[in-house]
Amino acid sequence: MKTPLIMTPGPTYVSEEVRRALSREITNPDLDLDFYEFYKETCHQIKKLLNTKNDVLILSGEGILGLEAACASLIEDGDKVLVIDNGIFGKGFGDFAKMYGGEVQFFQSDYESAIDVDKLEKFLEENHDFKLATLVHCETPSGITNPIEVICPMLKKYGIITVVDAVSSVGGETLNTDAWKIDMVLGGSQKVLSAPPGLTFLSISEEAWGAISNRRTPIIGYYCNLAIWKNWYEDQWFPYTQPVSDLYAIRAAVDMLLEDKEALERHRKIAEALRKSLKDAGIQLYAKEGFSNTVTTFMVPEGITFRQVYEDMLKNHGIMIAGAFDFLKDRVIRIGHMGENCYEEKVYSTLKALDQVFRKYNIPLRGELHKLFVEYV
Numbered sequence: 001m002k003t004p005l006i007m008t009p010g011p012t013y014v015s016e017e018v019r020r021a022l023s024r025e026i027t028n029p030d031l032d033l034d035f036y037e038f039y040k041e042t043c044h045q046i047k048k049l050l051n052t053k054n055d056v057l058i059l060s061g062e063g064i065l066g067l068e069a070a071c072a073s074l075i076e077d078g079d080k081v082l083v084i085d086n087g088i089f090g091k092g093f094g095d096f097a098k099m100y101g102g103e104v105q106f107f108q109s110d111y112e113s114a115i116d117v118d119k120l121e122k123f124l125e126e127n128h129d130f131k132l133a134t135l136v137h138c139e140t141p142s143g144i145t146n147p148i149e150v151i152c153p154m155l156k157k158y159g160i161i162t163v164v165d166a167v168s169s170v171g172g173e174t175l176n177t178d179a180w181k182i183d184m185v186l187g188g189s190q191k192v193l194s195a196p197p198g199l200t201f202l203s204i205s206e207e208a209w210g211a212i213s214n215r216r217t218p219i220i221g222y223y224c225n226l227a228i229w230k231n232w233y234e235d236q237w238f239p240y241t242q243p244v245s246d247l248y249a250i251r252a253a254v255d256m257l258l259e260d261k262e263a264l265e266r267h268r269k270i271a272e273a274l275r276k277s278l279k280d281a282g283i284q285l286y287a288k289e290g291f292s293n294t295v296t297t298f299m300v301p302e303g304i305t306f307r308q309v310y311e312d313m314l315k316n317h318g319i320m321i322a323g324a325f326d327f328l329k330d331r332v333i334r335i336g337h338m339g340e341n342c343y344e345e346k347v348y349s350t351l352k353a354l355d356q357v358f359r360k361y362n363i364p365l366r367g368e369l370h371k372l373f374v375e376y377v
Helices: 016-022 033-050 064-074 088-099 117-126 148-156 206-213 244-259 263-280 306-317 344-360 369-376
Strands: 055-060 080-085 103-108 132-136 161-165 184-188 199-204 295-299 332-336
Touching: 016 244, 033 055, 033 184, 033 199, 033 244, 055 064, 055 244, 064 088, 064 132, 064 161, 064 184, 064 199, 064 206, 080 088, 088 103, 088 132, 088 161, 117 148, 132 148, 148 161, 161 206, 199 206, 199 244, 263 295, 263 344, 263 369, 306 332, 306 344, 344 369
Parallel strands: 080 103, 080 132, 132 161, 161 184
Antiparallel strands: 055 199, 184 199, 295 332
């Protein structure tokens, strides 16, 4: 079976250079002192992506590990946690906070738009007694990017620790961790970095380290306990055996992304052209505003089901696209234009195939999707 063109919002296509890095001869990471230097240098490269001087760690586990590790390490029983919710992932942060004893209060904003900053500001004037707040930069299921550059400084005015899920935005959206006063940024290997799934990375500010180090009670668990990493380099000791090949791969991916000076602009340009093409053809976007530069979500047109679109795209065109889950299940289609997916020819091929599928099922279109894309890009 021919490998399909993967145009999903993560995992994304993995380049040959990254695949070659995966095949490098491995070492014993616990005993090879050079590997400690390699890990440290890789963390330093990720700092450049995040625009931070804070500590960075890479953990062996998919992006969800970072979210849970942040909650496990920061939250104690009775801590008040503000969960800023305008989507499935934003709301889901609350489950992790409750799991580790947090007293959660949700601030809910419109699920079809970016977080309402004015509404949040008014809320915080009356409600700001929180130890930490969680929020999502890019709500991947809905294709919405939130204005964390405004929200995080607003939270810090009240001394609230800021924890941001940036799994789907790192490398594809502007992200200035230190300037925007973000205490913890959480990322994953399989999105814009276009490395294999299996690693999460995160930054930890001095304030966040202080909260982790000065707890009243021990951190529950081991694998999600960030405190065990505090002196890993000084002690030349990893808390557990490192996934050597995955680290070789993410290093290659990070280096490539840092060398690509056009990456952010390319993500913006392609995202805008894709949305305009869909709208002009008469396809309804899910979001009203706050559109993501890494994933576009649009409604399944009347007269066809998501399953029909997915199967036709895959079987007859060799292209894999995504749906969503939770309340968006079978209602929307998602195209991931992040990392190695974010090139004109790949989006063109995806839209050409989608145009043919829609026409096959007599979905009315006010123009050919791929040709509109060429006009706008």
